[in-house]
Amino acid sequence: MTIASTVNSSTDPEVETGQGSNIDAPELRVFVMALFFIFGGITSLNDIIIPKLKDLFTLSYGQAMLVQSAFFAAYFLISIPGAILVKKVGYMRGAAFGLLTMMAGCLLFIPASASATFSVFLIALFVLAAGITVVQVVANPLISLLGPAQTTGSRLTFAQAFNSLGTTVFPYVGSLLILGSLAQVDPATLKGAALAAHRVAETRVVVHTYIGLAIALLVVAGVVWWQRNRLKGEHHDNGSALAGFTLLRRPRFALGTITLFLYVGAEVAIGSLIVNYLEQQHVLSMSEQAAGKLIPLYWGGALIGRFIGSAVLRLTSPGKVLACNALGAIVLLMISANSTDALAAYSLLAVGLMNSIMFPTIFSLACEGLGDKAADGSGVICMAIVGGAIIPPITGHLADATASLSIALGLPALCYAVILAYGLYARRPVIQAA
Numbered sequence: 001m002t003i004a005s006t007v008n009s010s011t012d013p014e015v016e017t018g019q020g021s022n023i024d025a026p027e028l029r030v031f032v033m034a035l036f037f038i039f040g041g042i043t044s045l046n047d048i049i050i051p052k053l054k055d056l057f058t059l060s061y062g063q064a065m066l067v068q069s070a071f072f073a074a075y076f077l078i079s080i081p082g083a084i085l086v087k088k089v090g091y092m093r094g095a096a097f098g099l100l101t102m103m104a105g106c107l108l109f110i111p112a113s114a115s116a117t118f119s120v121f122l123i124a125l126f127v128l129a130a131g132i133t134v135v136q137v138v139a140n141p142l143i144s145l146l147g148p149a150q151t152t153g154s155r156l157t158f159a160q161a162f163n164s165l166g167t168t169v170f171p172y173v174g175s176l177l178i179l180g181s182l183a184q185v186d187p188a189t190l191k192g193a194a195l196a197a198h199r200v201a202e203t204r205v206v207v208h209t210y211i212g213l214a215i216a217l218l219v220v221a222g223v224v225w226w227q228r229n230r231l232k233g234e235h236h237d238n239g240s241a242l243a244g245f246t247l248l249r250r251p252r253f254a255l256g257t258i259t260l261f262l263y264v265g266a267e268v269a270i271g272s273l274i275v276n277y278l279e280q281q282h283v284l285s286m287s288e289q290a291a292g293k294l295i296p297l298y299w300g301g302a303l304i305g306r307f308i309g310s311a312v313l314r315l316t317s318p319g320k321v322l323a324c325n326a327l328g329a330i331v332l333l334m335i336s337a338n339s340t341d342a343l344a345a346y347s348l349l350a351v352g353l354m355n356s357i358m359f360p361t362i363f364s365l366a367c368e369g370l371g372d373k374a375a376d377g378s379g380v381i382c383m384a385i386v387g388g389a390i391i392p393p394i395t396g397h398l399a400d401a402t403a404s405l406s407i408a409l410g411l412p413a414l415c416y417a418v419i420l421a422y423g424l425y426a427r428r429p430v431i432q433a434a
Contacts, residue, residue, distance in 0.1 A: 028041035028230065029146050029272050033162045034220070035095070039132040041166030042102070042213065045273070046071055046125070047295050048174035051275040051288050052126035052206065056199050057124060061276070061396035061408075068268050070122035072388030074129035079383050080242070082134040092228045095138040099221035100132030106214035113207045116199035117118055124410045136382075142153065153167075168296045175292025179211050201211055206363045240371075247370065252426060256366020259422040261384040263358050265391020266415035270351055272392050277348060282340045294345070298352035307357020313357065319427030322361045326420035329354035333413045337406040348409075358419065365422075369430035391415065 054064035086094035105128025112120040143159050188226055190198055206302045248254045274349035278284045286294075313321055329351050336348040363381060391411065399408035 011072070011334055028142070028234060031141055031224070031227075032136055032139050032146065033159055035135055036159045036163040036226075037166040038217075038220070039135055039139075039166070040163035041130065041170030042128065043071070044167035044171050044295070044299055045174045045209075046268075047271045047274060048171055048178050048292055049121075049125075049206065050272050051292075053118065053121060054276070055288075056187055056202055061399040061405075063118075063272075063396070065269075065272060065396035066122060067125060067394040068272055069389040071124045072268065072386055072390075074126055074133050076383050076386035076389070078130045078378065079137065080132040082130075082188050083379055086136065086137050089322050090158055090228075091138050091142055091417040092224055092230055095135055096221050096224045096228065097245055097279030098131045098138065099136060099217050099224060102128055103131070103214045103217040103221065105129070106210040106217065109203075109207045109210040112167050113200055115201035116196045116203070121203075129351075133384070141213070147154035161306055163304060164299060164306060164356075167299035168303055171295035171299065172293055174209065175289050175295070178205055179289040179292045182345040187398050230419070236310075238393040244373070247373060247377045247380060252368070252430060253366050253370070254382075254424055255425065257384045258363055259419055260359070260362045260366065260381055261387035261420050262391065262415035263355075263362055264385050264388070265387035266412035266419075267358075268388035269392040269395040269412050270348065270409075271295065273395070273408070274298060274397070277343055280405065283344045284342070288312040294349060297349045301350060301352030301354075305353045309361075313361070316364055317427045318361050319422070319423045319425070321357060322365070323420045323423030323427070325357060325417045326356045329416040330413050330420070333416070337409045344406075362419070363427040367427075 021273055027068050050067050052062050053059065053067065054061075057063075082094075082098070087098065089097070105126075108124035109121070109126055139159070187195060187198060248257065274295050275288055275291040278286050278294060279288065284291070308320065309325075332347045332351050332354065336344045339347065363378075366381055367377045395408050395411045398411055399405050402408065
């Protein structure tokens with residue numbers, strides 16, 4: 001993010017940090033990979049929570065997508081404050097704070113269920129995401145310190161694979177725990193106390209799932225706190241956390257920030273609609289639980305595509321690969337929107353494969369040539385993840401207005417069209433800025 005830290009190689013129990021060096025600490029690499037797995041998995045659980053809350057609170061698609069708005073708004077609001085916090089207290093203490101905040105968000109599902117109020121669920125999701133944001137502020141720069149600078153790219157790709165593993169595993173387990181318990185009662189037929197009692201009863205399984213996560217997070221936070229002095233002499237730059245905003249004057253960086261905003265929005269919008277899309281009569285006419293079990297195919301495609309993409313990117317211009325993947329996503333969305341049955345279902349799920357290289361490629365293309373301003377640019381461009389809070393509700397409202405999820409897929413397709421254009425625009429390398 002906006003944190004710049006350098007660390008000496010050492011095998012001592014307490015690693016000294018200093019200018020122009022790195023950490024030789026294998027156990028910390030395991031810790032960071034675990035963080036990527038955890039926050040990736042918890043984020044993907046939103047795709048399971050959305051259809052559950054949509055049914056219980058009889059929400060429109062636009063209203064149900066507020067789940068993503070509450071969650072991803074935290075990236076926009078907490079990224080810079082989180083970076084400031086980590087600069088003051090250090091990586092390990094910052095990670096412990098983020099994990100405890102995530103735990104608090106999970107525990108807020110208890111009063112959310114007891115009140116049977118949708119808005120309280122949104123507050124719980126925001127707090128949970130705020131903790132995830134702080135953890136990401138720690139994890140992203142720490143990756144670059146856990147080994148030689150020349151292998152940072154491979155470590156980042158490996159860490160993102162763990163993130164994708166989390167997004168593949170958690171939705172499947174979540175579909176069994178959360179969607180599998182949905183009672184065969186239509187909430188629209190209930191009123192007053194009966195409706196409130198039904199919502200409380202049906203959200204208990206959500207509460208139990210998140211209480212389990214809270215316990216796991218408490219254990220991880222305890223381990224991190226025990227290791228809080230692991231990085232002795234940790235150093236951070238004293239530059240302003242807002243310095244990166246001046247980089248928006250550079251067209252390549254500004255357009256890359258917009259492109260990342262649209263990419264996250266499109267990816268999240270599609271993932272959020274998968275269950276409801278597959279439930280439709282003209283697609284697979286599946287139950288919520290059965291549809292939820294197919295969500296891992298969407299996120300698993302990104303996992304597989306990252307391994308394929310890492311090899312392809314060594315041979316071809318990243319901009320061209322990005323443009324080709326965006327074109328592939330557009331074609332798949334158009335096939336899905338204009339077909340039925342298995343073709344409509346699996347062409348939509350295959351978009352995950354096209355998404356695989358987009359985030360890191362857009363990120364690297366936007367920050368290319370920034371030189372010693374790269375850390376500041378990273379903090380700003382990560383705020384563009386707020387696209388996940390804005391594009392999904394717009395997609396949901398489009399589905400409500402047209403009474404068609406197929407037509408609503410046109411908005412993510414437009415987002416991918418902009419990504420295609422940016423890939424072509426940024427296909428040539430730039431000279432590093434002075």
